[in-house]
Amino acid sequence: MSLLSIRDLHATVGGNEILKGINLEIGPGEIHAVMGPNGSGKSTLSYVLAGREGYEVTRGTIAFKGKDLIDLAADERANEGVFLAFQYPVEVPGVVGMTFLREAYNAKLRYLGKQEIDAMEFLKFVRSRAKTLNMSDDMLKRAVNVGFSGGEKKRNEILQMAVLEPDLAILDETDSGLDIDALKLVSDGVNELRSENRSMLIITHYQRLLNYIQPDHVHVLAHGKIQRSGGKELALELEAKGYAEFSEEAA
Amino acid sequence: MALQPVAKLPFEGLIADARSHKLGKWHSKLSERALEQYAEIGWPGPKTESWKYTSLNKIASGTFSLAREYSAIVPEDMIMPLTCPRLVLVNGVLNKELSNLEQLIGNLSITSLVDIEDHQKTFFDDLFKSEESKGDLPLTYLNTAILSDAVMLEITEGSKCELPLHIISIGSGNGITFAPRLIVNVGIGAKVDFIESHVGCSDSVYFSNSVTQLYLGDNSEVGHYKLQNDSRDSSHISLTRAVIDDGASYDNFTMSVGAKLSRNEVRAHLKGSGVECCINGAYLGAADQHIDNTTFIEHQAEGSSSREVFKGVLDDTARGVFQGKILVHPEAQKTDGYQMNRAMLLSDKAEIDSKPELEIYADDVRCSHGATVGELEDELIFYLCARGIDRESARRMLIGAYISDAIDEVKNIDIRSSIQSVAENWLKQNLYEK
Numbered sequence: 001m002s003l004l005s006i007r008d009l010h011a012t013v014g015g016n017e018i019l020k021g022i023n024l025e026i027g028p029g030e031i032h033a034v035m036g037p038n039g040s041g042k043s044t045l046s047y048v049l050a051g052r053e054g055y056e057v058t059r060g061t062i063a064f065k066g067k068d069l070i071d072l073a074a075d076e077r078a079n080e081g082v083f084l085a086f087q088y089p090v091e092v093p094g095v096v097g098m099t100f101l102r103e104a105y106n107a108k109l110r111y112l113g114k115q116e117i118d119a120m121e122f123l124k125f126v127r128s129r130a131k132t133l134n135m136s137d138d139m140l141k142r143a144v145n146v147g148f149s150g151g152e153k154k155r156n157e158i159l160q161m162a163v164l165e166p167d168l169a170i171l172d173e174t175d176s177g178l179d180i181d182a183l184k185l186v187s188d189g190v191n192e193l194r195s196e197n198r199s200m201l202i203i204t205h206y207q208r209l210l211n212y213i214q215p216d217h218v219h220v221l222a223h224g225k226i227q228r229s230g231g232k233e234l235a236l237e238l239e240a241k242g243y244a245e246f247s248e249e250a251a
Numbered sequence: 252m253a254l255q256p257v258a259k260l261p262f263e264g265l266i267a268d269a270r271s272h273k274l275g276k277w278h279s280k281l282s283e284r285a286l287e288q289y290a291e292i293g294w295p296g297p298k299t300e301s302w303k304y305t306s307l308n309k310i311a312s313g314t315f316s317l318a319r320e321y322s323a324i325v326p327e328d329m330i331m332p333l334t335c336p337r338l339v340l341v342n343g344v345l346n347k348e349l350s351n352l353e354q355l356i357g358n359l360s361i362t363s364l365v366d367i368e369d370h371q372k373t374f375f376d377d378l379f380k381s382e383e384s385k386g387d388l389p390l391t392y393l394n395t396a397i398l399s400d401a402v403m404l405e406i407t408e409g410s411k412c413e414l415p416l417h418i419i420s421i422g423s424g425n426g427i428t429f430a431p432r433l434i435v436n437v438g439i440g441a442k443v444d445f446i447e448s449h450v451g452c453s454d455s456v457y458f459s460n461s462v463t464q465l466y467l468g469d470n471s472e473v474g475h476y477k478l479q480n481d482s483r484d485s486s487h488i489s490l491t492r493a494v495i496d497d498g499a500s501y502d503n504f505t506m507s508v509g510a511k512l513s514r515n516e517v518r519a520h521l522k523g524s525g526v527e528c529c530i531n532g533a534y535l536g537a538a539d540q541h542i543d544n545t546t547f548i549e550h551q552a553e554g555s556s557s558r559e560v561f562k563g564v565l566d567d568t569a570r571g572v573f574q575g576k577i578l579v580h581p582e583a584q585k586t587d588g589y590q591m592n593r594a595m596l597l598s599d600k601a602e603i604d605s606k607p608e609l610e611i612y613a614d615d616v617r618c619s620h621g622a623t624v625g626e627l628e629d630e631l632i633f634y635l636c637a638r639g640i641d642r643e644s645a646r647r648m649l650i651g652a653y654i655s656d657a658i659d660e661v662k663n664i665d666i667r668s669s670i671q672s673v674a675e676n677w678l679k680q681n682l683y684e685k
Contacts, residue, residue, distance in 0.1 A: 050637050051636075051637075052633050052637075053629065053633065054629075073636065073641070073642070074633060074636035074637050075636045075637075075638075075639050075640055075641045075642065075645075078636070078637055078638055078639035079639045083637075084637050086634065086637075089634075090630055090631055090634040092631060092634065092635070092649070092652070093652060093653070093656070094649075094651075094652025094653060094655055094656050095648055095649070095652045100635075100638070103638075103640055103644070103648065104635075104638035104639045104640055107638075107639040107640050107641070107644075108639045111639065143652075160638060164638065164639070
């Protein structure tokens with residue numbers, strides 16, 4: 001059974017239809033990459049999956065672990081195990097990183113009917129995860145993302161993912177704005193989190209991220225629909241030929 | 252609709268009443284003089300520049316009588332949550348039974364006007380006079396004219412008070428007015444922290460016209476923290492005036508959450524050089540509350556610094572006013588002044604009026620000011636929700652963080668966390684999505 005099953009998904013933003021019938025099946029442990037030109041609906045897809053307000057599903061279904069996601073609020077989806085790593089992580093002034101992580105972690109425990117975690121135990125747990133991503137204690141003591149560099153923000157996203165241990169991680173343009181060292185660090189962090197129980201949906205414009213995080217399947221999204229699917233060699237082909245063929249189809 | 256006629260001089264009728272009331276002959280003279288000054292300036296109206304954004308019409312046209320009851324039950328859930336010695340005023344009069352001053356050490360003396368003979372009161376004369384020569388403060392004159400008591404705290408030279416002192420002013424009764432008056436005299440090199448909690452008994456509706464005046468001796472260190480949590484349908488108008496000598500430091504913070512109409516006016520006169528003065532505050536308003544914070548910082552001597560950080564959150568049709576004036580005299584070279592007011596509006600109908608004003612006559616100074624107004628961004632809320640935090644909690648966290656930025660300015664750590672808990676309670680009680 002698929003972990004995530006998207007069927008004939010149509011969605012509008014501000015009255016404009018952006019997604020026009022997406023079909024996508026992601027099995028447990030699989031890594032799928034969705035590639036496409038700018039404006040193809042890639043980020044819309046990630047927001048629709050994460051449950052952002054203003055992104056309205058007009059037709060189709062999204063089943064996650066057999067449950068209908070569409071009726072769940074964003075926080076409920078997160079607690080069910082959907083994680084979105086933001087393309088532009090938001091600065092959260094005044095909310096300390098460690099506090100933020102603990103609130104999120106405990107929210108999930110409460111949702112699952114479990115007892116909240118002891119603060120010291122949690123601190124140790126977070127530190128062990130932060131170490132892999134080369135994040136200092138100081139970064140965890142600061143307000144979330146405030147004054148962070150682009151690379152630090154992306155690492156912080158991956159740290160949150162490592163702590164919240166989702167079943168499905170959606171990585172929205174995680175490579176954007178990263179230099180080669182930061183890209184490597186972030187990719188190592190992501191690869192560390194690969195497991196047979198964790199699926200990933202990697203949304204990217206460029207192929208280069210896929211050199212570091214190898215996908216099982218690659219899909220091309222254009223004009224609100226998946227136009228082609230294939231293995232990782234499809235990414236290389238796109239890298240060589242560009243997206244021209246998909247924009248011609250529109251014309 | 253015909254406007255209700257506003258008395259030429261509101262509360263005039265109560266003044267004669269007040270004279271024969273509690274303080275005897277000595278007060279009669281003082282009160283007469285105060286009435287003259289009050290009459291000369293008159294009640295602040297829409298054309299009074301410093302009251303442009305805050306209308307006192309409702310108070311002027313209301314019917315009030317003088318409070319005559321001076322006992323009440325302390326509303327523990329309204330005051331600043333702190334365990335320390337207390338001094339309780341009920342309707343402006345010191346209530347010793349409710350006060351608890353045993354833990355205070357001998358270097359702090361407390362004198363109530365009610366307790367002393369007329370001939371001893373002459374000492375207070377000068378204090379009142381010096382206060383009233385300061386000009387355009389009609390409500391301060393009114394306070395003097397209708398006093399029922401005044402409490403003076405003196406901290407002797409060089410003494411360090413380990414425990415803060417909590418002054419609780421309780422309003423109790425309907426349709427009453429009262430005039431709390433505090434005088435704080437801090438000796439050279441002394442150190443003290445005190446808190447004012449202004450609260451009301453449940454359902455009481457009153458007009459509290461409060462004045463606190465402070466004198467900070469050379470090199471003294473004073474923390475002065477106030478919670479305005481008066482009954483929801485009441486009015487709170489207050490003036491805090493601090494005169495600060497060489498090398499002293501004054502840390503002032505006002506947390507305003509109560510009353511329907513409130514004004515916290517803080518005036519700091521930096522008479523000495525090398526003074527460090529912080530006038531900070533936070534305000535949280537919902538429903539039809541009106542919260543005014545007006546500050547005036549006067550730099551008179553060289554090398555002093557002042558800092559102001561105000562933050563507010565306004566929901567529903569609540570309205571906030573911030574007026575901040577910094578005056579730098581020609582001799583006040585090397586002045587360092589900073590002022591910032593930030594407000595977050597949670598509803599389309601909430602409003603903030605911000606008026607910074609710098610008047611600088613010295614050439615070698617550094618002064619800056621700013622004001623911002625914003626709303627809670629959906630993107631931020633979504634970010635927290637996408638991590639599993641529900642919308643309500645997310646809003647509370649974000650707004651709490653916004654406000655705590657100002658509360659973090661409070662230097663006394665225990666009091667800082669007390670103020671923090673007042674803010675959190677307010678958020679729990681008032682923030683639900685409509």
